[in-house]
Amino acid sequence: MSRVINGHKRVSEANRERVHKAMKELGYRPNSFAQALASNRSNSVGMVVTHISGNFFGPMLHTVEETLRAQGVHLIAASGYDDLEKERDAVRFLLSRQVDALILHTNALPDDEIIELKQQGTRVVVINRFIPELAEDCIRLDNELGGYLATKHLLDLGHKKVAHISGPLLYEDARDRFNGYRKALDEHGVEFDPRLIVEGSFMEDRSMPVIEKLFKRDVEFSAVFCGNDNLALQVYDWLSQNNYIPGDQYSVIGFDDMAFARHLRPRLSSIDFPIITMGKLAAEYALDKDSTRQRNSNLRLEPSLMARDSSANRRC
Amino acid sequence: MSRVINGHKRVSEANRERVHKAMKELGYRPNSFAQALASNRSNSVGMVVTHISGNFFGPMLHTVEETLRAQGVHLIAASGYDDLEKERDAVRFLLSRQVDALILHTNALPDDEIIELKQQGTRVVVINRFIPELAEDCIRLDNELGGYLATKHLLDLGHKKVAHISGPLLYEDARDRFNGYRKALDEHGVEFDPRLIVEGSFMEDRSMPVIEKLFKRDVEFSAVFCGNDNLALQVYDWLSQNNYIPGDQYSVIGFDDMAFARHLRPRLSSIDFPIITMGKLAAEYALDKDSTRQRNSNLRLEPSLMARDSSANRRC
DNA sequence: ATAGTCAGTGTAAGCGCTTTCAATATGCCA
DNA sequence: TGGCATATTGAAAGCGCTTACACTGACTAT
Numbered sequence: 001m002s003r004v005i006n007g008h009k010r011v012s013e014a015n016r017e018r019v020h021k022a023m024k025e026l027g028y029r030p031n032s033f034a035q036a037l038a039s040n041r042s043n044s045v046g047m048v049v050t051h052i053s054g055n056f057f058g059p060m061l062h063t064v065e066e067t068l069r070a071q072g073v074h075l076i077a078a079s080g081y082d083d084l085e086k087e088r089d090a091v092r093f094l095l096s097r098q099v100d101a102l103i104l105h106t107n108a109l110p111d112d113e114i115i116e117l118k119q120q121g122t123r124v125v126v127i128n129r130f131i132p133e134l135a136e137d138c139i140r141l142d143n144e145l146g147g148y149l150a151t152k153h154l155l156d157l158g159h160k161k162v163a164h165i166s167g168p169l170l171y172e173d174a175r176d177r178f179n180g181y182r183k184a185l186d187e188h189g190v191e192f193d194p195r196l197i198v199e200g201s202f203m204e205d206r207s208m209p210v211i212e213k214l215f216k217r218d219v220e221f222s223a224v225f226c227g228n229d230n231l232a233l234q235v236y237d238w239l240s241q242n243n244y245i246p247g248d249q250y251s252v253i254g255f256d257d258m259a260f261a262r263h264l265r266p267r268l269s270s271i272d273f274p275i276i277t278m279g280k281l282a283a284e285y286a287l288d289k290d291s292t293r294q295r296n297s298n299l300r301l302e303p304s305l306m307a308r309d310s311s312a313n314r315r316c
Numbered sequence: 317m318s319r320v321i322n323g324h325k326r327v328s329e330a331n332r333e334r335v336h337k338a339m340k341e342l343g344y345r346p347n348s349f350a351q352a353l354a355s356n357r358s359n360s361v362g363m364v365v366t367h368i369s370g371n372f373f374g375p376m377l378h379t380v381e382e383t384l385r386a387q388g389v390h391l392i393a394a395s396g397y398d399d400l401e402k403e404r405d406a407v408r409f410l411l412s413r414q415v416d417a418l419i420l421h422t423n424a425l426p427d428d429e430i431i432e433l434k435q436q437g438t439r440v441v442v443i444n445r446f447i448p449e450l451a452e453d454c455i456r457l458d459n460e461l462g463g464y465l466a467t468k469h470l471l472d473l474g475h476k477k478v479a480h481i482s483g484p485l486l487y488e489d490a491r492d493r494f495n496g497y498r499k500a501l502d503e504h505g506v507e508f509d510p511r512l513i514v515e516g517s518f519m520e521d522r523s524m525p526v527i528e529k530l531f532k533r534d535v536e537f538s539a540v541f542c543g544n545d546n547l548a549l550q551v552y553d554w555l556s557q558n559n560y561i562p563g564d565q566y567s568v569i570g571f572d573d574m575a576f577a578r579h580l581r582p583r584l585s586s587i588d589f590p591i592i593t594m595g596k597l598a599a600e601y602a603l604d605k606d607s608t609r610q611r612n613s614n615l616r617l618e619p620s621l622m623a624r625d626s627s628a629n630r631r632c
Numbered sequence: 633a634t635a636g637t638c639a640g641t642g643t644a645a646g647c648g649c650t651t652t653c654a655a656t657a658t659g660c661c662a
Numbered sequence: 663t664g665g666c667a668t669a670t671t672g673a674a675a676g677c678g679c680t681t682a683c684a685c686t687g688a689c690t691a692t
Contacts, residue, residue: 015640015641029411029412030412030678030679031353031414031677031678031679032412032413032414032679033349033352033353033358033414033677033678033679034353034647034677034678034679034680035678035679035680036349036647036679037347037349037350037353037647037648037649037677037678037679037680038646038647038678038679038680038681039647039679039680039681040647040680042349051378052374052377052378052381053374053375053376053377053378054374055374057374058368058369058370058371058374059369060369061368061369062367062368062369062395065368065393065394065395066395069394069409072409074392074409074413075392075393076390076391076392077381077391077393078381078385079378079381079382093385093388093390095345096345096346096348097348097390098347098348098349204575233579236579236581237579240581259520260576260579263549263552263553263576263580264579264580265552265556265581331670331671346648346649347647347648347649348649349647349648349649350647350648350649350650350677351648351649351650352649352677353647353648353649353650353677353678353679354648354649354650354651354676354677355649355650355651355677356650356677
């Protein structure tokens with residue numbers, strides 16, 4: 001009797017037990033499709049991320065999956081590759097799977113389309129992006145603070161010329177980090193020099209040309225704030241290829257504090273991104289059936305500085 | 317009309333078109349639960365891996381997801397943590413989701429239980445493990461060959477004393493790699509010395525004590541073959557903490573050739589594990605509806621040597 | 633004592649598909 | 663032209679559940 005399974009209140013204790021016993025004896029397993037069909041709930045959540053196998057998304061997916069599973073809800077993840085068509089496709093696919101909620105980490109999909117999803121009745125959680133109309137469904141990091149902390153750290157170490165290799169500036173988070181950089185500069189009375197800026201990619205192994213460009217430019221600098229750790233990793237590569245040592249001739253700091261940061265030599269300074277917290281939060285938002293619950297409509301997690309060996313006092 | 321959707325043959329061209337047109341006009345989307353319920357197929361595949369966010373499983377999951385999605389099938393992934401209860405739990409969860417097939421990368425689950433799953437009618441694909449009764453459903457790497465190649469490489473470089481930090485020897489793959497190591501030793505007429513062996517973990521950041529034990533033991537050696545790249549990474553950590561340089565005083569080779577291997581300095585030599593190929597194959601096996609198709613019942617992918625800077629000629 | 637409540641239980645109508653089977657239409661043969 | 667095989671279509675019976683509704687008693691307030 002379905003009332004027992006679903007923990008309906010109006011069932012006598014005696015009967016509840018009888019049913020439970022019978023279920024065990026018969027090895028009964030509810031058919032989740034029949035449940036879904038009849039109740040119009042699927043107990044599944046869809047998530048689209050940039051790339052399932054990313055250093056950043058791995059831990060995120062893991063946390064989300066774990067949190068959902070604890071509630072008997074399953075996760076269907078799809079890669080969007082930051083490409084408009086592919087993101088659309090992923091959403092379409094997940095929707096065709098009747099997910100109860102959608103967790104989106106998309107960069108190409110325009111705000112409108114996301115808002116429309118919500119209007120069509122899908123619960124939506126937006127990660128690392130802010131959409132005013134969906135304010136209560138957005139979870140993001142205070143990227144500006146992160147950029148500020150990173151830059152201030154370098155400035156405090158005595159560096160006057162701090163370069164910045166940003167992520168794609170068409171992404172909100174990359175822009176915010178950049179703004180934090182400028183804010184720190186301003187606060188320290190250092191003049192902004194556009195020659196110290198280049199725009200890279202957040203993905204692995206794509207930004208070498210840009211990094212090279214920066215280092216070969218006719219500007220001096222002694223420190224680099226990288227938009228994320230992948231960029232920092234490539235800066236490491238470049239430095240080592242050119243017989244420099246991070247933290248020595250050039251101080252470098254990354255962003256995200258990915259697992260590999262502390263394994264690099266010298267260990268990479270970075271800005272800690274609370275991925276786990278964010279994943280958990282996203283899953284909880286997604287599970288939040290009646291989104292009646294009052295949510296913080298301007299939720300921003302706080303990053304923090306992880307100073308290690310790649311950032312050191314200015315020498316030359 | 318379902319016959320059109322499912323590409324049934326006996327439909328007139330005219331009607332097929334009429335239906336397609338109507339579907340578009342009405343924005344019709346088939347309900348996947350009703351389909352699943354009526355047809356008893358779910359168009360979903362479950363996968364249990366050790367840890368969703370692992371360096372190894374990320375690319376694997378990604379490939380599997382991509383391959384499945386191209387067929388409109390979705391993937392539900394769950395972590396098993398190499399723990400018997402958790403693996404069971406994951407399987408139970410996936411089964412309750414009526415997956416059409418199960419891709420298993422489990423280490424704790426005994427053979428019997430996996431065989432039983434198959435007997436109960438679930439399509440099963442077993443990764444990185446060999447179960448004779450399920451020979452045609454197993455996809456694995458020739459780990460022994462890998463261990464052999466790694467060790468031979470070090471031996472060829474002139475090292476006489478080659479240590480081995482294995483993965484947990486209760487795992488088949490770890491044992492096979494170890495066997496490959498011994499085989500290479502034998503072939504080079506080098507006597508096996510048990511003092512040069514320690515057993516670590518494949519997971520991140522768990523093997524430092526064991527590594528320390530090896531280096532502090534009263535045996536000399538000039539090269540280490542690590543059971544996987546995570547172990548090699550920790551050897552790097554230990555070496556750097558003790559002011560050694562990999563490839564200099566100690567040659568190091570890992571296994572799996574994870575993405576970070578080529579970013580380490582010195583770049584880590586490793587044994588390439590064709591993760592992508594394996595993921596693709598696993599997905600295809602899982603999709604293989606009528607497993608009538610003759611499969612290779614002893615499929616082993618071949619690893620290959622990626623020699624980089626961490627393995628060098630013996631100096632001292 | 634009577635009507636009104638309500639916890640507890642049984643019943644049946646779907647949810648939106650697939651699939652079987654019967655019904656009709658078409659084409660071919662002698 | 664009749665008869666039969668084959669192509670196409672329509673209709674209906676579920677798939678295994680949820681849920682709205684009707685019903686039974688027992689209990690309470692009048």
